[in-house]
Amino acid sequence: MTTKLIDLRQAREGAPDRLSELQAYLAQLVGESFRFARISYGDELTLHFGDLRPARSPKLRKQPYGAYVLGVRASPWLLKSGNAPLVLSGGIDIGITSDFGKPVSKEELAAHPFVELDSVVLRAVPFVIKPSNALGLQLRFSDGSTLHVLPSPPAADENDEQGLPALADWELASPGGLLSAGPGLVWAFKPASSTGSESMQTGEGN
Template identity: 30%
Template sequence: MTVDTIQKITVDADLSELKPIIRSIIGQTCWAARLSYGDELTLDIGGKIPYKQKVMAGKYKGEWILGTRGSEWSLESASGIITSTAEPAEVFKEKVKVIEGTTITDVETNYPDLVLIVGFTNGYQLKVFPDLEDDFDLSYWELFTPNNRLVTLEPGGIWTNRRSDVPMT
């Protein structure tokens, strides 16, 4: 059983436990890039898991799910930005589909900017930019894992690793 982690990030070494967790998606396929509630970008990664709810019959979610939450993000190639939150949702929701079916090649975040960078086999990179000055009560990004864990980057420069199958208190 994994113990819950709440870690304030004040130096790069504070990310030493987080990095192996998020790098676990390297080698996994991103099979869906979609918008979730609030026009947040969500990536379904790894195996396809059928939803248990009857209203979702015939639909699947990723074994891993990466959500951008309320953060700014961009999808970039070597030639520049393909799309970002600066574009209307109806535009970027189509443009992000270029990463569907690709394999994740790298995942990185470093102190002090804590930008999350996800690389794909087609050369694109998803960059999620936390607004470290914003103290809004919403994580900058979240990663649901296959073993019922939820890993987040929170306001105040805090990363967490908690059970996702029990209500938060």
């Protein structure tokens, strides 16, 4: 068995043929406990893991955040509960009629995230979505739940926007830095010393 050390103090940019390296950076999430889900600015789903920390901003003092925060940005996602026959989806058109299933509010999702509290992340696996030319993400939890992040191609008007930085399809903020995937088949890791990743964790700067 080969033992390898991943240095999270170094910036890194990757291409689709380096998925194994992206998965290596995601390894920092494995073993962390799920704390809660939150819908942040722009209706973005965020999942919080690890030790809870107080927000730095006084106006957000009642909103602690996890040491690790996964944000799906505007990407569609699918969450399958491991302790009940329930599927929760956001932004995905799965071809079912509007009278099948029911809408879930932000408050309901925060109170009942469909993942058992303190469930541990067992696997964090990136994969290529060929029709969209995007990087998806699958998380598996110890309670049997799974999360799939399934980025879709940007709308035409998004491609025409000028002067605005491209938004990642999903991001993982951690004590070590910020891991971002997309748009497209690219990914990057920026160490905490060179990025304000904590602003994503606390909700500041959004």
